[in-house]
Amino acid sequence: MKINRNSLLETLVTYGLSDKEALVYLTSLEIGSSTVLKIARFCGIKRSTVYLIIDSLVKKGLMSIEIKGFKKSYKAENPDHLEYVLNEKKQELLKNLPFFHEIYDKEKGDSFIRYYEGLDAIKLLYEDLLKEVTPKDYYLVIGNQEEWYSLDKKFFQRFIEKRAKSNLNLRLLFQDSPTAREHKKFEKNYNEKVKILPKNTVLKTNMVITPNKVIIHQLTNPILAIVIENKNVSEMNKEMFEIIWNSIKS
Numbered sequence: 435m436k437i438n439r440n441s442l443l444e445t446l447v448t449y450g451l452s453d454k455e456a457l458v459y460l461t462s463l464e465i466g467s468s469t470v471l472k473i474a475r476f477c478g479i480k481r482s483t484v485y486l487i488i489d490s491l492v493k494k495g496l497m498s499i500e501i502k503g504f505k506k507s508y509k510a511e512n513p514d515h516l517e518y519v520l521n522e523k524k525q526e527l528l529k530n531l532p533f534f535h536e537i538y539d540k541e542k543g544d545s546f547i548r549y550y551e552g553l554d555a556i557k558l559l560y561e562d563l564l565k566e567v568t569p570k571d572y573y574l575v576i577g578n579q580e581e582w583y584s585l586d587k588k589f590f591q592r593f594i595e596k597r598a599k600s601n602l603n604l605r606l607l608f609q610d611s612p613t614a615r616e617h618k619k620f621e622k623n624y625n626e627k628v629k630i631l632p633k634n635t636v637l638k639t640n641m642v643i644t645p646n647k648v649i650i651h652q653l654t655n656p657i658l659a660i661v662i663e664n665k666n667v668s669e670m671n672k673e674m675f676e677i678i679w680n681s682i683k684s
Contacts, residue, residue: 449516450523451496454479458487459496462510467500469507494519550659556651557589559659564593567644569601574675576631577606577640580613581653598624605629607678609637629682643671 439460446456454477461476462468470488474481488508491497495515500507550559567573583590597604604626608614610633618628631637642649648671651659 446516449520452487454483454487455491458484459491459510462497462508463513467507467509469505473508546663548661548663550661551656553585553657556657556659557586559649559661560593563642563644563647563649564597564600566646567600567602571602571645572643572672573597573600573602573604574643574672575606575608575640576637576675576678577642577651578609578611578637578653579606579617580609580611581638582640582651583613585653585657594624598626601625605675605679607631607675607682609635629679629684631678631682641671643668643675 442460443453443456446459447453451459457477457479458473461473465472465476468476470481470484473488474484477484479487488497492499495518496511498509498511500509550556602625604624606626606628608617608628608630610630614628614630617624618630621628638652638654640649640651640653642651645668646663646665648662648664648667649659650662
């Protein structure tokens with residue numbers, strides 16, 4: 435497999451290194467134990483700047499200093515040390531996470547409307563939703579299961595399986611489709627109750643109703659979602675759901 439240097443540099447930056455730290459570290463891995471002058475030439479960075487970067491990498495445990503006689507050289511440490519650096523950053527985040535939540539909760543207030551765009555943002559929205567609901571909460575869906583599922587089959591299948599373990603009051607109203615009818619066959623496996631909407635029903639959005647939120651998820655491009663957090667709005671939409679649910683024979 436051919437090594438993609440740019441990809442490795444991007445990975446190092448993702449781990450938390452600056453662009454220049456990533457460049458110096460990767461260069462040191464490639465050329466082995468070297469002088470600052472040699473590293474500077476390979477990187478195309480001023481020698482005085484390389485000294486500062488190396489000092490930073492040494493403090494992070496990613497480079498070490500070797501002294502042989504009167505000669506000083508610098509060497510990149512084992513890449514396994516990157517995991518330690520990442521774990522340190524993770525621990526720092528976890529330590530401060532309660533403070534971020536405190537600020538977030540203050541800003542949230544009693545109700546709000548939020549807008550999400552893009553499939554990645556939508557998937558995070560669904561993941562967060564499962565963290566917020568509690569056992570026995572109602573979780574109601576009106577939607578197009580075929581379109582929803584096809585957005586990312588692997589992700590949404592895992593989501594369905596995870597949702598099934600949450601011990602929720604799950605009821606789903608699906609637009610008629612082969613995917614919806616196949617899903618209904620396994621409703622007991624997923625701890626759900628499923629009904630199929632009349633054949634002339636055409637839906638381009640999914641609606642999810644929980645005790646605190648209503649999510650309206652557009653399934654066609656641009657993929658987006660509007661989230662309304664308001665208990666009264668949730669209750670109103672639940673009542674509308676009940677009317678539709680009760681009008682359809684099992």
